[in-house]
Amino acid sequence: MTNATTSRKGTAKAATTSAKRASNVKPATVLIVGAGFAGLGTAIRLQQAGIRNIVILERASAVGGTWRDNSYPGAACDIPSNLYSYSFDPNPDWSRSFSGSAEILSYIEAMVERFGLQQYIRFNQNVTDLSYDDDHGLWHASTEGGASFSGRVAVMAQGPLSNPGFPAIPGIEDFKGKTVHSAAWDHDYDFRGKRVGVIGTGASAIQIIPELAKQAGKLTVFQRTPAWVMPRPDFETPDWQKTLFRKVPASQSALRKGLYLAHESMALAVIWQSPVTRLAERLGRWHLRRQVKDRWLRRQLTPDYRIGCKRILVSNDYYPALQQPNSKLITWPIARISENGVRTVEGIEHQFDAIVYATGFEVSHSGTPFPVRGSAGRLLADDWARGAQAYKSINVAGYPNLFLTFGPNSGPGHNSALVYMESQIDYIVKGVKTILKRNLKALAVKDRAQDEYNAGIQKRLARTNWNSGCKSWYLTEDGFNATMYPGFATQYANQMSELELRDYTLITA
Numbered sequence: 001m002t003n004a005t006t007s008r009k010g011t012a013k014a015a016t017t018s019a020k021r022a023s024n025v026k027p028a029t030v031l032i033v034g035a036g037f038a039g040l041g042t043a044i045r046l047q048q049a050g051i052r053n054i055v056i057l058e059r060a061s062a063v064g065g066t067w068r069d070n071s072y073p074g075a076a077c078d079i080p081s082n083l084y085s086y087s088f089d090p091n092p093d094w095s096r097s098f099s100g101s102a103e104i105l106s107y108i109e110a111m112v113e114r115f116g117l118q119q120y121i122r123f124n125q126n127v128t129d130l131s132y133d134d135d136h137g138l139w140h141a142s143t144e145g146g147a148s149f150s151g152r153v154a155v156m157a158q159g160p161l162s163n164p165g166f167p168a169i170p171g172i173e174d175f176k177g178k179t180v181h182s183a184a185w186d187h188d189y190d191f192r193g194k195r196v197g198v199i200g201t202g203a204s205a206i207q208i209i210p211e212l213a214k215q216a217g218k219l220t221v222f223q224r225t226p227a228w229v230m231p232r233p234d235f236e237t238p239d240w241q242k243t244l245f246r247k248v249p250a251s252q253s254a255l256r257k258g259l260y261l262a263h264e265s266m267a268l269a270v271i272w273q274s275p276v277t278r279l280a281e282r283l284g285r286w287h288l289r290r291q292v293k294d295r296w297l298r299r300q301l302t303p304d305y306r307i308g309c310k311r312i313l314v315s316n317d318y319y320p321a322l323q324q325p326n327s328k329l330i331t332w333p334i335a336r337i338s339e340n341g342v343r344t345v346e347g348i349e350h351q352f353d354a355i356v357y358a359t360g361f362e363v364s365h366s367g368t369p370f371p372v373r374g375s376a377g378r379l380l381a382d383d384w385a386r387g388a389q390a391y392k393s394i395n396v397a398g399y400p401n402l403f404l405t406f407g408p409n410s411g412p413g414h415n416s417a418l419v420y421m422e423s424q425i426d427y428i429v430k431g432v433k434t435i436l437k438r439n440l441k442a443l444a445v446k447d448r449a450q451d452e453y454n455a456g457i458q459k460r461l462a463r464t465n466w467n468s469g470c471k472s473w474y475l476t477e478d479g480f481n482a483t484m485y486p487g488f489a490t491q492y493a494n495q496m497s498e499l500e501l502r503d504y505t506l507i508t509a
């Protein structure tokens, strides 16, 4: 007997045990994991479709996901708020074009109130296992505290970027000073006058660095790869505009449409190599030249890869912050973390009171955040061992009645995540309505449909900037891209607009 067979049998047994444990719980129609934008948006749309038997399991004690956890100084969206919000819940009162984390969190909290979502949410329920029971056509979730929940449909909305990631640098435990991760900020720690090291120069880092530069006595930034940084058109919203949006909602929809189309056009620069890519690179180089006069620093900050290959950043104050007298950019690779600070490969130890890790998130390209067991106890982590795959990013063959938000190859590189999310949510609602209307025990995507879909996606990805040779969190170590969607948001929305039943096996209850 092979190890794989042993583990399959073991998981099948675990699935049965888990199912038994939960069998006395009255099932929900839809069980949602996560009370971030995606989980809450799904509940709203289900509710609007008349489906109210919903349970949302949230591991924290509050809603908000990304915007609850990322409260570091300077945290803000980098897609304009009028597009980074739900089209079905516009907010005329955004204070600026790119709102800060606290304001986005308030929007989410107000949304929970407005749509009466509190009744569905079970806080402090960290899902540790999700298992499908073939006999009853039910999903069972076990949580850390030993509770069990079940539902006819399960929605995994636990977030693509919800678990802070630390780099694999030797000695990371040895540092005796203060360690802070950008996604778990310690607001009680006083950075004023301190010697602070920041590891990472990605999307969170470039927001934190200008704020820390105002406070720290000495700020040292460790850069592995320079990013393409674009100017940020960030303005305060004038009062007349808020009034206009409130009185004439169509004006806000028109602005949203305009922003959407502007971002769609950026796909031409970000996703594929085109004349627009070169124009965008020119803009990036102009921004750098305009803000950084020192030639050597400029060289250190100039990317040597095609724009779009890694996430493009927007900031007006990152380059100036690096040039403040108390700031220093280090491009020597880090050898190890020591008791006192960071040692770089040329042998220098940089001593710090605090190290800030702006090093992103644990992004799983092949595993799952907790064990997910499908039909006959098959384990999703086994099925995804060679790279995550799904049908239209949302269903997986062998896992009936399971829907993923931000599943494989749904990542946007150029447009608002919420635009993609709305397409996914509407698809989920269609799926749930189909299950209820036809009284299905299982709505199960066919292997063939999933394989054909993925063959097409990987073929299209091969022609994108993401797969053009640079290293990024979009790719696995061996270069497989299970993260990004290789097309316009409009194409993604079109593919999600219809639930094509010929691609599914329908098993009646």
Ligand SMILES: Cc1cc2nc3c(=O)[nH]c(=O)nc-3n(C[C@H](O)[C@H](O)[C@H](O)COP(=O)(O)OP(=O)(O)OC[C@H]3O[C@@H](n4cnc5c(N)ncnc54)[C@H](O)[C@@H]3O)c2cc1C
Residues within 6 Å of the ligand: 033, 034, 035, 036, 037, 038, 039, 057, 058, 059, 060, 063, 064, 065, 066, 067, 070, 075, 076, 077, 078, 079, 084, 125, 126, 127, 128, 157, 158, 159, 160, 161, 162, 204, 369, 370, 405, 406, 415, 416, 417, 418
């Ligand atoms: C700092 C930052 C800035 C960003 N800015 C933008 C932007 O400007 N534009 C853009 O388009 N996108 C942006 N993103 C991407 C962002 O992740 C998405 O836009 C969006 O917030 C994701 O929402 P979500 O509901 O899918 O996930 P999340 O917001 O992460 O919510 C997931 C929820 O699930 C919960 N959860 C996780 N695991 C479990 C479990 N096992 N059991 C129970 N509950 C669980 C979490 O606690 C969390 O509340 C940003 C991300 C970060 C980190």
